[in-house]
Every structure is written in C-alpha cells, then in structure tokens.
Amino acid sequence: MDVEREHPCPPPSLPSGIAADVAGYAWARDTVGESGGTVHRLHGKTGAPDLFLKYGRGTVANDVTDEMVRLGWLADHSQVPRVRTFLRTPNEAWLLMTAIPGRTAYQMLVAHPDDRPAVVAALSLYLRQLHAIPTAACPFNADHGFRLSQAKARIDAGVVDTDDFDEERTGWTADRVWDAMQALLPMAPDPVVTHGDFSLDNILIEDGAVVGCIDVGRTGIADRYQDLAILWNCLGEFGPALQDRLFSSYGISEPDKRKLDFHLLLDELF
Template sequence: MREEDCAAVCVPASLSAEVAGYTWSRDYVGQSGGAVYRLHSKAGAPDLFLKHGSDNVADDITGEMLRLRWLARHLPVPAVIRFVADPDEAWLLMTAVPGETAYQALEERPDCRIATIDALATFLRRLHTIPVSDCPFISDLPHRLARARARIDAGLVEEDDFDAAREGWTAEQVWGALQQLLPLPSDSVVTHGDFSLDNILMRDGAVVGCIDVGRVGVADRYQDIAIAWNSLGEFDAALQERFLAHYGIAEVDRAKLQVHLLLDELF
C-alpha cells in the first residue's frame, strides 16, 4: 500500500547508467513534497531508491545527502551512489536498506512486539551517544522554530494532516500552543529528527538501519523520543511505556513531549 508501479522517469544523463534496466515504483510514504522511487527487479542488481525534488525540496534533498555521508560513519544508513543538483532540482540515488519497517514488524508480528520495542529503544540510545562535538548539523529548537514559522508564513503546513488531538486546528493555533510551553531547557544529543516507525528498518528482530535522515542534527533528545512515542500510540499505550523504560526514562517530561509533538505538526 505504500507504493505503486510507474514508468521510468527522465533523469539527468549522469544518472542514466545507474538506473538503466530497473523496474520503477513510486513510494508514497514520507515524501515531504518530493518524489521517491524504488528501483527494483534488475537481474543481479540490488534495489535502489531515488529522491527528486525542486526548489525548497531540492535544498532538503541536498541536506539529506550531506547527512547520509556523515551519519554513515556512525550508523547503518543508505549509501549515496550519486547526487546530482542544479539551481532548481536535486536527485539523490541511494542503496536500499534490506528489511522491513518497524511499523510493519509491529503490525505483522504482534507476538514479537516487546522485542521490537526494545530493539528500537536500544538503537535510539546508540544514536544519542554519538558525540555532539562530531556533528556539524544543528536541528535544535530555535532552528526548527524558525523553519516552522517560515513554513506557516509560506502556507506550506498541511493542516488537514494534523494528529487527531489537533484535528480542526490551524497552523497558527499550533504555533500559539507552542509558545505557551516555551522556553524549555535543552538536553542536546545527536538526533534523527523524524524517528518514526516508518523510518527504522528491521530484520530478524534487530534494527538494521534508518532512512529519511534529512533532519539529523544536534537537538534535545525529546525530538526523537516524542515522535517515536507518538507513533507507538497507534498500537498500545503499554508499548509507549515499554519504549520509554527501555530507553532509560523513568519519568517522562510531559512539557517536552508536547512541545515536540506540536512542532512536528508544522513539518
């Protein structure tokens, strides 16, 4: 349900050799305004993913390319095969991480949910132990608030895609609710930035990689904790509590949780 077959798209000449001979499918999960394609079924060749976007999305794809190359020194992520950009467009060709998403694992194997949750929490702890001094990217609250405000002003926020708790809200109402909870102290770590169940890949009960790393940067650890916690709420509140406990949180910071959930609505 996350993709459908499509015709091969026109790519820059410098990409044509790498994508020749593949069957194309368009992926509709987590595109963030761009186009994502899975290239598959080429004899003797591994699956690939191709991201393409214009204007602001091209800037985001460029940022993801830089983060992939840096994060590969610390965690399993897709390898960048080729990156092509001009002033208006960007193309990012990557290897596919073999496995299934954490969402699929939880949905399809309910009897293994506890082990899946523990693996997710262990992987997040591993991410959060990367030295902040090694990370060249900043994704902290001031940075993300500035970007959120710009997205509101540009009319880019999808208000009809808010979580059920904020159904019917406007982007300005989300912004106002955020301001009432600020300021907050920061506990800075290297964060994924969108640690949702669809962005974590698993195989045989272990996390084998993460994808969609365009928001990676130094930020408060609740940037990741809040999104993971919210994603798990679709399954069971007990899984949310298990995740927090296995990560090492004895008492959740409700204010930080709420701030980062509100902030995520604006992206």
C-alpha cells in the same frame, strides 16, 4: 493497514546523469513521508541491488541536499544508505541511494504482533546508541530554536499542510499550532545527536535488531525528545502499552509530557 506503503509506477522523467544508472529496474513510488518531494524504490533488476531515488524541487531540493550531506557523516556512526549519484541544479535535486536490508519497524509491528515488545526494545536500544554519539562530533544543528525559525518561515510561506495534522489537531490552523508551542516555552534543552524524524517507516530491522536508518535530512543536535516524541506518537497506533515500553526500555521512568507535547506540535509544521 498498508504494510508496504508503496505503489507500482512507471519511471519518471530523469536527467541523463541518472537514467543510465537505473535502466532495467522496476519502479514503485513510496506513499509515506514524501514531504513535498518524491521517493521511488527501484527493484527487480537481475543481479543488481535495490535502490532508492529521492527528488525535490524548490525548497524540497534543499532538503534532498541536506540528506545527502548527512548521509556522508552518519556513515561513520550507523548503517545508512550509500550515495550512488547526486545531481543538483539551482531548482532541483536527485539523490540515488543504495537500499538497506531488512523491513521497516512499521512492517515488523504489523506482520508480527507477538514480537512487538521486542521490536520496541530494539528501537530503544538503537535510539540510545544514536543519542550516545558525542555531540562534539556532529556538525549539524537541529535544536528547537533553529527548528522554530524554519517552522515560522513555513507558516509565513503558507506551505504547512494542515490537512495532515494528527487527529487531535484536526481543524487547527498552523498559527494555532505555533501559539500552542509558544505556551510551552521556555524549554531546558537536553542536547544529543538526533535522527530528526525517528518514525517507524524510517528504521530498518533484520533478525530482531535495528540495522540502520533512512530519511536523515533532519539529523542534528537537538533535545532527545525530538526523536522520542515522534516514535512515541507512531507507537500510539499499536496501543499505549508499547508507548510505555518505549520509555522504560530507553531508561526514562517519568516521561516529560511538556517536551512530548512541544515536539509533536513542532513536527506538525514540517
């Protein structure tokens, strides 16, 4: 398993509005969850904190912009990266952020096998706290109707990466995923404030507790299984016992398999 999930690299070409802020740093490129953009970790500058830089072009620039806006809102509810610099042109976006302390949940599960049940308990507690934020306080919609419209646009534009589908859907087309989702509708919503991409690489842990989250561009009001399904799927790499523990720690005795299946299919299209 690749615990670090990043590789050293030279600095990319940068606009002048950011170049001065990142002088003197070593660069590493993140290989996880780039979704068509790039993510770099900037580190090793004496007396300076680590930083992250996200870059997107075209529609991905809109995703980077969405994340910048959501970081500002989430800062009142959870520890998230602080925006240092944001630059936007009609076709490009750069988002420079502070790093959150700690290690990702994925790193913790790999490095400390004996602590895996405690890590899942910490993730469940944090997820319950996130889902308890009053929906009236959240200005962002991410329900399955909205996400379906985005997914259809991505299918029609031919930008769905079918080579990145989960193993059980190897060889599927995007249209087949769409048809499988339609067969699971209608779905009664259970709206909460969701992270939107609650994967093991997006949650930071320190001293046994979740200290914050990253990659929040999809944050918004949606069914709670938007988060539960993605986390449950990630935990499958470490065995079904941890998947079961997720639901028992969260407080669900009988997981809704229909909603699990729907949200995992939906996630394939992004």
